[in-house]
Amino acid sequence: MRLSDYNADGYLEGVNTTKKDYRDLFADYRNNTDVVFLVDPPYLSTDTTTYNREDYWKLSDYLNVLKTIEDTAYFYFTSNKSQITELCEWMQEHGYCRSPFDGAKTITVGTQLTYNAAYYDIMIYRNIF
Template sequence: MNYASTFEQLKKETFYNKVRHSDYFVDGYLEGVDRVKKDYRDLFAEYRNHPNVVFLVDPPYLSTDCSTYSRPDYWKLSDYLNVLKTIEDTSYFYFTSNKSQILELCEWMQTRGYCRSPFDGDTLVSVNTSLTHNAGYEDIMIYRNE
């Protein structure tokens, strides 16, 4: 949960590995699924009106320090809001956690009469995740099937 921006910082960190005890067999799991990777704006514009398309949306958390990303201006509040506007009336899976304040922001906008929350009426699933004996968070997946 920490960032290292230099190799010297990275060398000071401790890593823990969890070894998988058995192989995963996923033959044919994604058969018939086209996976596309490109800028989200181009992707939505190209596939928005296609049938049988579901978007997987996993932006950085709203409160994430983006300074270690490829550009200093990589991800801003306007990007979050643009993504939320873009997924209107589409099928999607949106991943976040309680470490991000995006759900709180959307709820605040709705309760104050600014706009309907983009997640209003969608299905929310959450799982408590424990990182250590005293650190954890809540993983959240929101989805809509139009």
Template sequence: MKNYTQAPLPFMGQKRKFLKPFKAQLSGCSPTAIYVDLFGGSGLLSRNVKDEYPGATVIYNDYDNYRQRIDAIPKTNALIAKIRYLVVDCPKDKVLPNEVKTSILEVVKHYDADGFVDYVTLSANLLFSMNYVTSFAALEKETFYNVVRKSDYDAVNYLDGLEVVCMDYKTLFEKYKDVPGVVFLVDPPYLSTEVGTYKGNYWKLGDYLDVLTVLQNQNYFYFTSNKSHIVELCNWMATHSNYENPF
């Protein structure tokens, strides 16, 4: 079986750079526990827990509907193959001429009219690094670059063995919070960072603070970023009030 060290399709905040320290800490956890990935994102954390502990129950909360993108991989590959043909004579990593952009948009429009288009993956093949859109209207406003992938995408066995659900993280937490030995994977959109490709699009400060309530008296892995100030905020609150810092 293929071992995934990154998500099979582009996803902001997929945690591939966290895998080594995550696995080091995971080695001290039960191989048969229930692991609940509250903010499943790309599913990379869930996939790696299941690969590390095949006997564990791993709940992947696919709130962003990553499965839809995985299911659409054959269509996405076909679309990108057509785009690859259109840019074959264009310099790599350079801005595409307007006439080429127009031709690409015509192809995308045809696929869009025919059903689902994975605009996040399409963005990774046409837009400047880490710049993502989620609709045709947004795509046509962007400058296109020749950063088209040379090979097809695949997600063979990626979801195998995972229990995939799609629900609000609070509902999922309530379902499992009293299960003995349960381990929660807590990876919310980062405070003070871009969340444009997440379903729901924007999180307020209160949303981030709500997440902290699931950490009290639980086994958990919490993921954050140097760009996020949530840990600093919790330290301040613990210093200046009776707040119990979960970190």
């Protein structure tokens, strides 16, 4: 981590944060107009065999999260290693459903791991306020 003179004291002053299962959180706050959801699920194409849990994040979990954020304000984090954005685009283009990212803005940042290994971090956000 690069050291800097940046001081973040008070940056989140006045902001309330809540951490709980996304389904409970969504049920509690969906109708609040001053809430923004921060969504950072595991990448869709991640090899989950090392997690040694049979119930670890499955495709249905991704789809449930995407259904949850429909028509809400959110920040959604992913990368081009995941294929969730391509899946959503394909579903919309072929008439299956409206992409939860429809109308959202995307910021992409390249990350170089090694000489020949790189990927893109992606932040998708929508503010409905």
